[in-house]
Amino acid sequence: LIELDRAHLIHPVSSYRGHERQGVRVLKSAHGATVTEANGHQLVDGFAGLWCVNAGYGHDSIVEAAARQLRELPYATGYFDLGSEPAIRLAAELAERAPGDLNRVYFTLGGSDAVDSTIRFVRYYWNAKGQPQRDQFISIQQGYHGSSTVGAGLTALPAFHAGFGLPFDWQHKIPSPYPYRNPVGMDDAAITAASLAALKAKIEEIGADRVAAFYAEPIQGSGGVIVPPRGWIKAMCDLCKEHGILFIADEVITGFGRTGPLFACADEGIVPDLMTVAKGLTSGYVPMGAVFMSDGVYDVMAEGAGMAAIGHGYTYSAHPVSAAVALEVLRLYEGGLLENGVKAGARLKEGLTSLADHPLVGDIRGRGMLYGVELVTDKAKKTPLPAESQPARHIFDRAWDNGLVIRAFPQGVLGYAPPLCCTEADIDAIVERTRKTLDQTLE
Numbered sequence: 006l007i008e009l010d011r012a013h014l015i016h017p018v019s020s021y022r023g024h025e026r027q028g029v030r031v032l033k034s035a036h037g038a039t040v041t042e043a044n045g046h047q048l049v050d051g052f053a054g055l056w057c058v059n060a061g062y063g064h065d066s067i068v069e070a071a072a073r074q075l076r077e078l079p080y081a082t083g084y085f086d087l088g089s090e091p092a093i094r095l096a097a098e099l100a101e102r103a104p105g106d107l108n109r110v111y112f113t114l115g116g117s118d119a120v121d122s123t124i125r126f127v128r129y130y131w132n133a134k135g136q137p138q139r140d141q142f143i144s145i146q147q148g149y150h151g152s153s154t155v156g157a158g159l160t161a162l163p164a165f166h167a168g169f170g171l172p173f174d175w176q177h178k179i180p181s182p183y184p185y186r187n188p189v190g191m192d193d194a195a196i197t198a199a200s201l202a203a204l205k206a207k208i209e210e211i212g213a214d215r216v217a218a219f220y221a222e223p224i225q226g227s228g229g230v231i232v233p234p235r236g237w238i239k240a241m242c243d244l245c246k247e248h249g250i251l252f253i254a255d256e257v258i259t260g261f262g263r264t265g266p267l268f269a270c271a272d273e274g275i276v277p278d279l280m281t282v283a284k285g286l287t288s289g290y291v292p293m294g295a296v297f298m299s300d301g302v303y304d305v306m307a308e309g310a311g312m313a314a315i316g317h318g319y320t321y322s323a324h325p326v327s328a329a330v331a332l333e334v335l336r337l338y339e340g341g342l343l344e345n346g347v348k349a350g351a352r353l354k355e356g357l358t359s360l361a362d363h364p365l366v367g368d369i370r371g372r373g374m375l376y377g378v379e380l381v382t383d384k385a386k387k388t389p390l391p392a393e394s395q396p397a398r399h400i401f402d403r404a405w406d407n408g409l410v411i412r413a414f415p416q417g418v419l420g421y422a423p424p425l426c427c428t429e430a431d432i433d434a435i436v437e438r439t440r441k442t443l444d445q446t447l448e
């Protein structure tokens with residue numbers, strides 16, 4: 006398999022390019038929070054795949070829901086005025102649980118196309134409002150909003166931009182609130198004030214009547230699990246509303262129990278104009294994403310698209326098998342998984358916090374079942390690990406050998422996003438194996 010993979014399978018990102026390649030690690034099976042390699046090695050999945058298998062692996066009821074739907078009706082497009090029972094029911098169930106008046110749902114295949122769709126929707130919206138000059142978009146440094154070519158301009162990763170003239174000149178960024186490394190220090194109020202000032206300055210620079218939308222993740226995931234202060238997102242949302250700018254919450258990672266409740270926005274007391282989700286929506290068993298909006302936004306947007314609807318979609322829009330899976334996953338979340346996630350998350354927080362005195366640990370941050378541990382070589386100076394020694398790659402490898410899947414971000418942040426089904430033993434294993442990995446890194 007390793008030879009065939011090397012010869013034929015293209016991976017979007019590989020840590021081994023330009024290095025002696027160890028080759029791909031092949032997973033064979035999984036149950037609960039445990040994954041097993043083809044060679045029999047078992048690991049606790051502290052990252053739920055790619056922060057997506059929120060329900061955990063091996064739920065028979067999800068498999069049965071998919072199988073039932075595959076037998077009965079494996080495909081019906083949601084593109085035109087056609088539909089399927091699970092897609093319609095799922096839209097209704099989600100609408101009932103979404104923050105505020107976000108009672109309309111547009112299904113995509115994942116997070117990138119959900120975000121990419123919002124760019125079109127926003128433009129349709131402002132065209133219909135008679136304000137076509139509102140065509141400028143703002144997002145945040147360290148933000149991740151997918152890798153589709155247009156949406157990638159909102160993502161703050163230079164590697165995603167090179168060669169495509171990205172970000173486009175209508176895609177702007179403001180600094181991340183990043184408490185651990187914020188120039189204003191770690192005080193919550195000062196951080197929020199600095200972000201507000203940066204957004205205000207950017208709006209003024211662009212022209213208040215030209216800004217179409219602002220994107221924020223409630224917690225910046227791929228940027229290194231950066232947790233803004235409580236109230237930060239509400240302050241940003243309020244500022245956008247004051248200027249008539251659409252506020253878009255990207256809950257692709259934070260949605261579906263990752264931070265505790267079903268949606269982080271609800272927990273923060275905000276109702277965004279648009280909200281994107283994916284990952285936990287189907288818990289990674291099959292692909293699906295979604296964009297939420299209110300009737301008010303939808304009606305204007307559809308008018309702006311100049312069609313009977315929005316004229317933007319996919320062969321697999323509102324796929325019935327994905328919808329059937331999502332309905333079952335939602336039932337499991339509400340049948341105890343969200344609750345277990347909150348309990349397991351408290352234990353994980355306590356466990357990771359116990360690593361604070363480790364010489365390599367500079368910062369521990371997170372909420373619910375989403376944490377980042379930032380490693381430094383000098384705690385007082387907050388000196389990052391030396392990039393040239395590829396710390397992330399080595400730490401990831403060591404953790405793997407110790408039976409732990411984590412994410413190691415290039416800047417030396419360890420990412421944790423375990424399945425919500427974790428037992429106490431799973432959580433303790435995650436913490437103990439992290440400690441062992443850090444001790445080995447010191448040697």
Ligand code: PMP
Nearest residue numbers: 115116117149150151255257258
């Ligand atoms: N938005 C956010 C906040 C994400 O974290 C991601 C993926 N990590 C995406 C969008 C893109 O989702 P996908 O990989 O499913 O296309």
